[in-house]
Amino acid sequence: MSASSIAWTRRRVALGAAWKLFIANRSGLIGLIVLGVVLVLALLAPLLVDDSQLSVTKATGGVLDPPDGEYWLGTEENGRSVLILTWYGAQVSLLVGISAALLSVGIGTIVGMLAAHFRGWPSALLLRVTDFFLVLPSLVLAIVLSTVLARGLPTIILAIGVTSWSSTARLVRAQTLTVEARPFIERAQVLGGGHAHILVRHVLPAVFPLVLANTTLTVGSAIISESTLAFLGLGAPGTVSWGGMLKSALDTGAVTAGAWWYLLPPGIAIVIVVLGFTLAGRALETVLNPNLRGRR
Amino acid sequence: MVDVLTTTESATDLVGGRFGRGGSTLRFVAAKIGGGLVSLVMVVVLGFFLFRAMPGNPVRTLIRDRPGDLEQVERLRREWSLDKSLFGQFVDYIVDLAHGDLGTSFKYRQPVTDLLWDRVGATVLLTGTALVLSVALGLWLGTRAAWRHGSRFDQLSTATALVLWSVPTFWLGLIVLIVFAVGLDLFPTAGMVSPGGVDGFFPSILDTGHHLVLPALTMVAVVYAQYLMVMRSSLLEEMNADYLTTARAKGLRDDDVRSKHAVPNALLPTVTIIFLHVGFLISGAVTVEKVFSWPGLGLLTYEAIQVPDYPLLQGSLIVLAGAVIVMNVLADIVYRLIDPRVRTS
């Protein structure tokens, strides 16, 4: 057997063991199931929801009507069904959440690895920048970015991704330091491995499990950020999102009119999805970090 | 908007590299202050260029309801030096900043410093109260949950914390507002004082307190979870340490072991986390202030975005970021001074 196939067999066995551990963790399992359901619903939305149900000119319901037999969650200010819109809105939230989290974790991982790997002033500079972003009120910065750039989904993803990478960077830096202290890294260096080689082929696989867990948790906070930005009026025009629905509810006087059917579903949806990612992420951490097992 | 619910094994990992063990305290303090100053400079420069990239001529909005003539428009442009080059404006900005002049707000047409000064008290009151309450609540619950690890209490508090952490701050604020202020009519729906003011010193304090309850409650509910989880995981890590087994073997009661040994040691990195997350608290203040119409810096910032009133936004960012940076420098210094592990090395 070749070296790489041995490595892959080892990984497969480890994966199987990890999966068994993960299943055993009840809350993690619940989180995963919830996410699975939401993902399926989100993917089915464009197929099952008819265009006419999203159209304002073809809307047939009354304005801000309470739930009844036809509209299970009542109607919003244009007469469309709140249930349909909440279902459809899952797409934007998941898309933005996952993309922003990937961007954030991507930046954080690169910065963290570089900061730990190199010594001297590049490391100090990266550390200072990381510190800077860590303490800055990130929402304020994201708001400013969203205002400078044109409104749209790419802007929101960029704004969230660029302002929330620092805790990942810290984490990856700490982990990289630990990994690089191990003897096999030194051996690789002696054998002539350059920076890129060590980082990509040795450090990255070692930090990867942690990064994965971190990503799952980051998606949760990215979804909250996206809904907050949409609520503050910085959302993408023409898209249906949970934060945007809550903003419209507030603007059209749902609070004064007591339209609870409009104000509850989008918020509850956010809580469920974020909770799902958080539970799954924490379970993943427990699985990958044996030290945490007794403590969760 | 933050940072993930702490994924590190313990808080010490997160703060690990910040404190050089050994080296004189003086050099450490000097390095920290120097670092803080660099950060402040970065904020100032960032503030200027970020907002100058924001287009927005306020003149037309102002005259919309009362159409003026071309000379009037020119005069207003000169007033805000919109006719100078970008570099010229930057130089003016730095010079003014040295004099403590943050410019004049487009929207309110008053000095930015005055506006910020008027509103900072309200934000400090809100975030300060929320910080104290959520730290107290988070630490207390976190300690108890860790000590009763695996019990019903532990499971319940962890579950509640996770759920509340998953709730968007603004939505929780909206629900709280509707249930307690609009529905039950127990609390006011907006502002910091009753409209028209309240006579008398003591009644006005109570009036402000009455208005403070809901916004503070909302912030605490979302933020305390972070402190709870950090304290809990730090304490759990401590509890497995050898010296505690020794203490118990010596015959010390559980409570004493906890409060005299484990908790203080677990507290140290937790405190640093608390300071690190002040930035998050301020971000939360923006949404809470909007929902409850609390007249603080957060609401001012939000309204300034709509214009965009960039002198005001610059000033706001500098003040908020500056405050957070200063607090962190102080926290680092204090931590270094009180951490027994560092002193002895």
Add this chain to the structure above:
Amino acid sequence: MRFSKLTRGLGVCVATAALVAGPGLLPVTTGAAAYAQSDVTMRVSHTQEIDTLNPFTAVFLVSTQLGRLMYEFLTVNSAESSSPEPGIAESWEPSADNLTWTFKIREAKWSDGEPITAKDAAFTYNLIMTNEDAAAANGVAVANYESVTATDDRTLVIKTKTPQASMLSSEVPIVPEHVWSKVTDIKSFTNSETFPVVGSGPFVLTGYDEGASSTLKANDNFWRGRPKVDTLQFVKYENSDAAVQGLRKGDVDIVSGLTPAQYDALASDGNITRNDGRNRRFTEITMNPSNPKADGTAFGNGNPVLKDVAVRQALNYAVDVPTLVDRVKQGHSEPATQLIPPVYSDWTYKPPSDKLRTYDAAKANQLLDEAGYAKGGDGIRVDKQGKPINLRLLIASDNTQNQQTSEYIKEWFEAIGIGLTPEIKSSNQSNDDQNAGNFDLAFTGWSVGPDPDSMLAQQTCKVVGTELSDSNFCNAEYDRLYAQQLAELDRPARQEIVQKMQELLYDNVSAIILTYDKALEAYRSDRFTGFQTQPADGGVITGQNGYWGYYGARPVGAEEATDEAASDNNTPLVVGGVVSGIALLALVVWGVSRRRRVGADERE
């Protein structure tokens, strides 16, 4: 140790319970205090800021409203129809060549007892004409003035450079010379530091809490007679939802700027009377005609298809305004056709039925087909160069109704084969783009003053490419008519010219004028009545070109009001007591059960 922890926990619980329930147990002091006094106080809410209370520099709507209450003008706009009637000036006479106006100043006093004379008026006008800072707010009104002199205490003579038809609609607050001659720096003078502020309007400013409230007291020396309301207070709310809650609770008596949903939600409240007044504002979608500036330079990147009047007509036919009125404005609006709203019955324009453009998608399609814009494979038409037509629509981020409307517009335009891309930007960014011509379509709207001149000026070629232009419209014939109406002092003749101008605008489809939104207001009719609307028939109470709304108000029996305020206090008391009781009970239960559990652990 155990006890201290228990007491600590107890302490926290008690403190929390007290914090939650305690304030609710206090009597609501505001309501009680207001009615304990013998004078009648009326509270008005506002959400826009006050920039300053200096009448020479204030431009925000709320500030100018306060200015109208504090200072009388030479002539005011009548309540019935917003036409000029005497104010400080009792009567007036233009000379034969219409270049000299002689005003007779009435005998009246300032609020401090000093007599109001022509010298005060001359001082005010000359200050605006000579001091650049003082011209900030009202410089436009005196732009055409050559000289203003007070020949004696009762006579004011104004000479204009050219005949000015809008002479009697200049809304310049006249200030007392004996107070203002001492002001050295007009620009930084706030006019809200020493009280009471001397004025000649129906109310006197006696207090100003910046960002919170402004307090005015009735002026005993007001020449029309003292108002019936003793104290008038303007209270700042951050948003209209909070103001509506305040109205329900009784914290405030008049609320304006309601959204349709809020307005409808107040229908069931017996103590509240609502008013949907005809407003002097219109909303429109401007279409960039890509006209060059006055000096001939081209600017902007507007889509050239909009130069074709057939395209503009088609877009107008594609908009179903009655649906917008019904869905977006909940019926609280009227479909509009031109710039001057119907509240100004003397000037408004109604297109004849054979010219009127209403929703007709078929006609829109027909016009576009005939003009040579064929539909492509995806249903979107292509222009003469073969490029699919996709228009950008600018929307200000703080206007949620326009955002809602844009969703309808997008679907209607797509139905006739025109693609639409909404761009949401802050209002200043939106203005920037419009000034620079970097837009295709844009939502906008204007408040029109009682004299149509200023609104009409915004459609002239001279202002294209500046902040003043409404839609960068430019037409030589229009400019000619504009100059004519400005010099025409015969009112009926002038009205005819203004009608022709609006007809020209309508035929050229200068913009898609959408609606005249009603101003939605509500007030506590159990406390106040007698609000005089402007215009008298179906007008507004707040935001008038005058002070009639506040001036005419009178209280409805103060005794009933006190009883109501008292009864409101019971609810918080009851609820507070119940909550405290439950908290204490829970505390006891928890304390008892906890001790037992601790004991069990110990025994292990």
